Amino acid sequence: xxxxxxxxxxxxxxxxxxxxxxxxxxxxxxxxxxxxxxxxxxxxxxxxxxxxxxxxxxxxxxxxxxxxxxxxxxxxxxxxxxxxxxxxxxxxxxxxxxxxxxxxxxxxxxxxxxxxxxxxxxxxxxxxxxxxxxxxxxxxxxxxxxxxxxxxxxxxxxxxxxxxxxxxxxxxxxxx
Amino acid sequence: xxxxxxxxxxxxxxxxxxxxxxxxxxxxxxxxxxxxxxxxxxxxxxxxxxxxxxxxxxxxxxxxxxxxxxxxxxxxxxxxxxxxxxxxxxxxxxxxxxxxxxxxxxxxxxxxxxxxxxxxxxxxxxxxxxxxxxxxxxxxxxxxxxxxxxxxxxxxxxxxxxxxxxxxxxxxxxxx
DNA sequence: ACCTGAACACCGTTCAAGT
DNA sequence: ACCTGAACACCGTTCAAGT
Numbered sequence: 001x002x003x004x005x006x007x008x009x010x011x012x013x014x015x016x017x018x019x020x021x022x023x024x025x026x027x028x029x030x031x032x033x034x035x036x037x038x039x040x041x042x043x044x045x046x047x048x049x050x051x052x053x054x055x056x057x058x059x060x061x062x063x064x065x066x067x068x069x070x071x072x073x074x075x076x077x078x079x080x081x082x083x084x085x086x087x088x089x090x091x092x093x094x095x096x097x098x099x100x101x102x103x104x105x106x107x108x109x110x111x112x113x114x115x116x117x118x119x120x121x122x123x124x125x126x127x128x129x130x131x132x133x134x135x136x137x138x139x140x141x142x143x144x145x146x147x148x149x150x151x152x153x154x155x156x157x158x159x160x161x162x163x164x165x166x167x168x169x170x171x172x173x174x175x176x
Numbered sequence: 177x178x179x180x181x182x183x184x185x186x187x188x189x190x191x192x193x194x195x196x197x198x199x200x201x202x203x204x205x206x207x208x209x210x211x212x213x214x215x216x217x218x219x220x221x222x223x224x225x226x227x228x229x230x231x232x233x234x235x236x237x238x239x240x241x242x243x244x245x246x247x248x249x250x251x252x253x254x255x256x257x258x259x260x261x262x263x264x265x266x267x268x269x270x271x272x273x274x275x276x277x278x279x280x281x282x283x284x285x286x287x288x289x290x291x292x293x294x295x296x297x298x299x300x301x302x303x304x305x306x307x308x309x310x311x312x313x314x315x316x317x318x319x320x321x322x323x324x325x326x327x328x329x330x331x332x333x334x335x336x337x338x339x340x341x342x343x344x345x346x347x348x349x350x351x352x
Numbered sequence: 353a354c355c356t357g358a359a360c361a362c363c364g365t366t367c368a369a370g371t
Numbered sequence: 372a373c374c375t376g377a378a379c380a381c382c383g384t385t386c387a388a389g390t
Contacts, residue, residue, distance in 0.1 A: 004375095028362090041377090042374060042375060132338060132347070136347040139343075139347070142319040143317065143319030146318055171315070175350065175351055180355080205384080206382075215356055215358095216384080217355080
């Protein structure tokens with residue numbers, strides 16, 4: 001029986017498979033090892049702990065973040081950009097859990113950040129204010145996404161409640 | 177050796193003690209039992225599982241949410257109200273984790289929700305729009321609080337980065 | 353009747369033993 | 372030298388046994 005060989009890319013791919021299929025709670029070192037056809041100890045040959053594994057997955061995913069569509073005029077570019085970002089995260093609830101838990105800081109997201117900041121500066125918005133707007137919209141994004149598992153302060157009273165995505169887009173437009 | 181007697185209020189009090197002292201991760205059924213001077217099985221006499229325990233704690237805390245100061249004019253009342261809310265959550269990071277994880281839905285927060293909605297309607301804002309603004313500001317609150325463990329898309333580039341609380345208040349003012 | 357010790361089925365992580 | 376079985380120290384939860 002040959003001893004198994006696998007590297008970080010394979011581990012990350014397996015981890016993402018498990019995350020997409022069964023969520024953050026299912027991504028166990030043991031489940032990951034089983035998926036790779038080995039025991040938990042072997043995973044630690046390539047990854048120093050679960051924390052680092054999550055960080056690696058986040059960095060891997062950051063490279064797939066949707067970049068803004070430069071063919072749109074600035075304001076629409078921002079709105080469309082954040083909408084796509086909503087869909088990106090919305091399709092991966094485990095990623096929201098990961099960010100909300102604050103266990104991950106991906107610097108691989110900086111190209112997108114730079115693009116969005118540049119677009120903000122194309123509006124009448126000043127450099128420093130652009131930074132604040134950027135941070136606010138990101139906070140709004142994760143806040144709305146967290147509420148997707150509907151939790152706090154339920155206010156679906158007045159009229160038919162808006163879809164979470166619609167609410168986010170509405171808020172982005174209002175904020176800009 | 178007399179068998180221990182304790183009820184839900186005592187359990188909730190002990191749970192909050194542990195949460196305030198050592199955070200969400202430290203609130204273990206076993207740690208809770210130890211704090212109460214007994215074994216883990218005994219906790220299950222009064223609480224059916226950890227999930228319910230967290231819900232009970234959230235409901236308990238919801239009654240302490242800061243109500244808006246009616247002596248202020250509407251707009252300032254909203255800004256001051258959400259600022260106090262920020263401080264309330266900011267002082268209890270574990271509560272943010274709890275909400276962000278979406279494991280809890282406290283209807284005990286409705287008095288505050290009703291008050292804030294009523295205040296919103298005192299402005300030129302319509303009933304339905306008020307609901308959207310309310311939900312947006314709550315999402316913004318939890319989003320900013322999640323970023324307090326500084327994680328995603330770090331943009332502390334331009335100038336000295338704003339304090340998280342200042343950013344939140346600034347965003348609330350801009351949004352209203 | 354009420355309480356709880358001990359066990360079950362899981363974790364992440366380590367380390368000595370195997371190849 | 373590289374890999375991994377088996378163990379350690381934890382979890383939440385249950386249930387039979389104790390009072």
